[in-house]
Amino acid sequence: MKVIDRSDLDALIEELIASDPRDVVGVQEDGEQYVFDHLESADELTLDYDLTALSPKKYVMPQRETLLTYDRTDDEYEMRAEADPTGHIVVGVHPYDLAAIEHLDKIFIDTLQDEPYRRKRENSVLIGVTMQDVADNCFAASMGTATVDSGYDLMVTDLGDTFAVDIGTFEGDRLLESTKTRNATAEEIERVAEIEADLKDGFDRELAFPPAELPTLLEASYDDMDFWEDYAEQCLSCGTCNVVCPTCFCFSVDMVRDLDGDSGRQERRWDGCLLEDFATVAQGENFREEVAQRHRHRFMRKGWYIYERYGDVACVGCGRCTRHCVADVADPCEVYNELREAQHA
Amino acid sequence: MRSAARTHFEHGESEYQPIEGQIVWIDRHTDDDKLFVIDLPDGVSLDHDPGQFVQLFVPGVGEAPFSIASSPTKEGPFELCIRAVGNVTNAIHDLEAGDVVGIRGPYGQGFDIDAIAGQDLLFIAGGIGLAPLRSVINYALDRPAEFGDLTTLYGCTEPAEQLFPGELDEWADSDVMDYRETVDEVPDSQEWDGDTGVITSLIPPLEFDPETTVALVCGPPVMYRFVIKALREKGLADDRIYLSLERNMHCGRGLCGHCQLNELYVCLDGPVFHYPTVRDKEEAEV
Numbered sequence: 001m002k003v004i005d006r007s008d009l010d011a012l013i014e015e016l017i018a019s020d021p022r023d024v025v026g027v028q029e030d031g032e033q034y035v036f037d038h039l040e041s042a043d044e045l046t047l048d049y050d051l052t053a054l055s056p057k058k059y060v061m062p063q064r065e066t067l068l069t070y071d072r073t074d075d076e077y078e079m080r081a082e083a084d085p086t087g088h089i090v091v092g093v094h095p096y097d098l099a100a101i102e103h104l105d106k107i108f109i110d111t112l113q114d115e116p117y118r119r120k121r122e123n124s125v126l127i128g129v130t131m132q133d134v135a136d137n138c139f140a141a142s143m144g145t146a147t148v149d150s151g152y153d154l155m156v157t158d159l160g161d162t163f164a165v166d167i168g169t170f171e172g173d174r175l176l177e178s179t180k181t182r183n184a185t186a187e188e189i190e191r192v193a194e195i196e197a198d199l200k201d202g203f204d205r206e207l208a209f210p211p212a213e214l215p216t217l218l219e220a221s222y223d224d225m226d227f228w229e230d231y232a233e234q235c236l237s238c239g240t241c242n243v244v245c246p247t248c249f250c251f252s253v254d255m256v257r258d259l260d261g262d263s264g265r266q267e268r269r270w271d272g273c274l275l276e277d278f279a280t281v282a283q284g285e286n287f288r289e290e291v292a293q294r295h296r297h298r299f300m301r302k303g304w305y306i307y308e309r310y311g312d313v314a315c316v317g318c319g320r321c322t323r324h325c326v327a328d329v330a331d332p333c334e335v336y337n338e339l340r341e342a343q344h345a
Numbered sequence: 346m347r348s349a350a351r352t353h354f355e356h357g358e359s360e361y362q363p364i365e366g367q368i369v370w371i372d373r374h375t376d377d378d379k380l381f382v383i384d385l386p387d388g389v390s391l392d393h394d395p396g397q398f399v400q401l402f403v404p405g406v407g408e409a410p411f412s413i414a415s416s417p418t419k420e421g422p423f424e425l426c427i428r429a430v431g432n433v434t435n436a437i438h439d440l441e442a443g444d445v446v447g448i449r450g451p452y453g454q455g456f457d458i459d460a461i462a463g464q465d466l467l468f469i470a471g472g473i474g475l476a477p478l479r480s481v482i483n484y485a486l487d488r489p490a491e492f493g494d495l496t497t498l499y500g501c502t503e504p505a506e507q508l509f510p511g512e513l514d515e516w517a518d519s520d521v522m523d524y525r526e527t528v529d530e531v532p533d534s535q536e537w538d539g540d541t542g543v544i545t546s547l548i549p550p551l552e553f554d555p556e557t558t559v560a561l562v563c564g565p566p567v568m569y570r571f572v573i574k575a576l577r578e579k580g581l582a583d584d585r586i587y588l589s590l591e592r593n594m595h596c597g598r599g600l601c602g603h604c605q606l607n608e609l610y611v612c613l614d615g616p617v618f619h620y621p622t623v624r625d626k627e628e629a630e631v
């Protein structure tokens with residue numbers, strides 16, 4: 001572990017803004033909320049925040065991106081798969097969001113080899129920060145994502161005048177090359193461990209059981225339609241819970257035609273399983289017609305289905321869905337706890 | 346950064362790169378259905394398993410999944426039978442021989458030939474469901490020695506809805522396969538001297554040995570439950586039934602989430618499923 005002065009960390013970020021070809025983005029205040037956005041200078045960066053509106057997933061899987069372009073010359077069409085390789089230097093990522101990106105890596109790179117995702121991901125740098133503030137709705141500690149020991153290039157922890165820096169990758173190490181750092185003392189290393197340990201007590205929300213029990217619990221709750229209907233009654237099928245989630249990655253693919261009529265592109269954009277027509281096929285058959293079925297699907301997918309295929313629970317406990325759901329029925333922590341209670345009643 | 350060395354990723358072409366397919370022949374089957382014969386560059390074969398599907402891309406319009414209607418035993422161009430029901434499918438119907446489309450795939454799991462080898466095959470198709478089944482029907486007709494008795498049941502809403510009209514006549518005359526057909530109803534304007542009634546009405550009179558028969562079923566969503574019930578009544582065990590299912594698909598390769606059926610992905614784990622795999626899945630609706 002290294003230690004860097006606060007001013008030297010600022011200088012490093014200024015240096016990256018000035019000389020790295022990639023866009024440097026970081027957490028900033030934006031009115032009432034925090035967001036990841038382009039940094040003009042290190043002053044704009046806030047490392048002490050609770051939760052950003054959207055997660056940094058948007059840098060590896062943007063809301064819209066081109067998968068394919070086509071062009072007509074004479075009578076020939078040329079069709080070209082596209083994979084925008086634009087990486088970002090992302091500063092200030094909380095551990096649960098790092099865990100979410102690791103989860104997406106497993107699916108988009110290791111398993112299904114999605115070229116647009118892979119290129120952006122491999123060209124990106126993630127600088128994590130140990131949480132200093134916890135959002136009301138966050139239950140990352142219960143999901144084991146309040147701290148992480150991988151998924152970052154650098155991980156910084158605020159120690160007052162200095163930051164402890166944990167180097168996660170070779171690229172992270174290289175970033176520090178021209179910056180003044182020193183090795184951490186035993187006390188400093190101890191201090192980081194204490195901060196991480198104390199964090200666990202800072203969460204108001206808690207899953208009442210280990211997340212590893214989720215698949216079994218959900219499987220047993222599948223047919224409890226009264227529960228799902230009751231819960232979904234208020235749901236507006238707006239899909240916001242999907243859109244703000246750092247582990248949701250469903251998309252639809254649409255055609256965008258250029259005005260000349262001869263060229264255009266196929267784009268993928270974020271989609272959500274809560275939206276009414278997500279599972280509708282031509283001629284109207286909808287395989288998840290009831291809002292309760294869609295609501296149930298979201299929780300089943302997060303806690304059970306994805307686990308079956310990839311070995312991860314697909315919720316990192318960030319609390320964004322809870323915060324943004326106007327009907328207040330999107331909270332996985334509450335739903336899972338209530339299901340557990342119903343099972344044991 | 347995530348080092349490429351940590352993955353097994355092949356730095357090759359993107360999975361989203363379609364190859365160019367040229368439509369070389371179009372045959373109208375009904376008012377809404379046409380057969381498209383598609384040639385790949387340099388005459389290469391698609392090299393698919395019967396029951397697999399492709400994603401077909403029409404520049405300027407969009408992309409949609411279609412089961413491959415021809416058997417891999419037939420070399421050269423492959424065939425798709427497409428019903429015009431919406432945006433992409435109507436645009437495909439407007440294409441002409443010589444036009445170029447994009448092809449991705451073949452994708453998904455087709456019929457498990459190893460599992461059905463040596464068995465008597467009972468094909469049950471409803472409407473456009475004949476398209477995926479035709480790939481395996483023709484496979485069996487081309488390699489009769491690999492299978493036992495062959496039987497095909499085909500049901501449509503009305504006579505004018507029948508696909509592959511010429512081929513159906515050949516099947517009806519065939520010594521190799523027992524072919525039976527029905528229509529739900531016969532409008533006054535159409536002629537028909539065969540059976541009428543829903544497809545399930547063809548099952549009770551059939552004589553087959555449930556110990557050596559495998560049923561391969563594809564049709565509209567409502568059909569499966571009734572057909573399976575009729576097959577069970579004939580003593581056919583669940584593990585002797587295979588189904589090809591349709592769902593909304595955007596990527597064809599396990600990412601977009603649209604085709605999910607409980608924990609299964611129809612594009613990866615299907616579209617052909619062994620019935621016991623989906624029997625207890627509520628979202629399979631079978």
Ligand SMILES: Cc1cc2nc3c(=O)[nH]c(=O)nc-3n(C[C@H](O)[C@H](O)[C@H](O)COP(=O)(O)OP(=O)(O)OC[C@H]3O[C@@H](n4cnc5c(N)ncnc54)[C@H](O)[C@@H]3O)c2cc1C
Pocket residue numbers: 280281282283398407409410411412413425426427428429430431432433434435473476477590591592593594595616
């Ligand atoms: C594995 C598989 C095999 C198929 N095989 C055949 C075949 O052999 N012959 C045939 O005629 N049809 C087949 N279909 C159905 C065919 O894919 C749909 O009819 C087609 O997608 C409809 O598209 P459209 O744009 O014409 O319809 P529209 O109603 O205009 O579709 C618009 C939108 O509806 C959604 N949509 C509706 N149904 C589907 C669907 N099934 N897949 C994807 N998106 C859908 C999409 O969001 C699409 O953008 C198959 C479908 C699947 C999944």
Ligand code: SF4
Pocket residue numbers: 234235236237238239240241242274324325326327328329330
């Ligand atoms: S749970 Fe909430 S955020 Fe999600 S679709 Fe329903 S109303 Fe919208």
Ligand code: SF4
Pocket residue numbers: 241244245246247248302314315316317318319320321322332
């Ligand atoms: S389901 Fe909700 S709490 Fe869990 S990762 Fe997604 S947005 Fe965060």
Ligand code: FES
Pocket residue numbers: 593594595596597598599600601602603604605610611612613
């Ligand atoms: S079609 Fe996209 S996941 Fe199956």
